[in-house]
Amino acid sequence: MCIFCKIAAKEIPSYCLYEDDEVMAFLDISQVTKGHTLVIPKQHYDNFLECDSKTLKHMMEVAQKLANRICKTLQAEGMNILSNVNEVAGQSVPHFHIHLIPRYSKEDACVIQFHESEKQDLEALAELLKTV
Numbered sequence: 001m002c003i004f005c006k007i008a009a010k011e012i013p014s015y016c017l018y019e020d021d022e023v024m025a026f027l028d029i030s031q032v033t034k035g036h037t038l039v040i041p042k043q044h045y046d047n048f049l050e051c052d053s054k055t056l057k058h059m060m061e062v063a064q065k066l067a068n069r070i071c072k073t074l075q076a077e078g079m080n081i082l083s084n085v086n087e088v089a090g091q092s093v094p095h096f097h098i099h100l101i102p103r104y105s106k107e108d109a110c111v112i113q114f115h116e117s118e119k120q121d122l123e124a125l126a127e128l129l130k131t132v
Contacts, residue, residue: 004095008042022055023062028099032110035070037100039063045096047085063098076102080110 006012007026014026017037028036039059045051051059067079080101084091101110 002044002093002095004038004040004093004097005044008040018062018066020062023059025062025066025100033076033102033104033108035074035076035100035102037066037070039066039098039100041096046094047091047096048083049085051096059098063100067100070100070102074102076104078103080112082112 001009001011003012007014008024014024016024016026018025018039022042023039024042025037025039028038030036039062041051041055041059043055045055048056063081067081070076071079080103081098082101083096083098103110
C-alpha cells in the first residue's frame, strides 16, 4: 500500500483540510510555500493518466474550492495547480495527486521555468496528434 493510500485509510496522520467519500486534501509535509496542499483520490490511481473521468472531475472541483479558500485566507497572490506524471516529470509518489501551491511573490521557493525547445513542425505534429 502506498503512502497516500495509507493516509487516506488513516494509517498515517495528516493535516487534513477536506475529505469526502472519494477525495481527501491535506497539507504537504514538504511545504514549498505556506499552504501547499495535496488533493488525492482515496482510490489508488498511479497518476493523472490512469484516473477515471468521474473522479478526475470531482478532484478538480475540490481543488478549485480549496485553491480559492487558500488564496483568500492566506492572501496569496496566485496559485500553481499541477500534477506530475511519472518520475521523469517529477512525480515522487506513485499515487495521483494535485498540488495546490500558493504563490506570494516571484521569489517564492517554487520555481517553474519554461524554455523553448528546438523548432518543431507544428503542422505535422498537429496532424499526428489529431489522428491518435
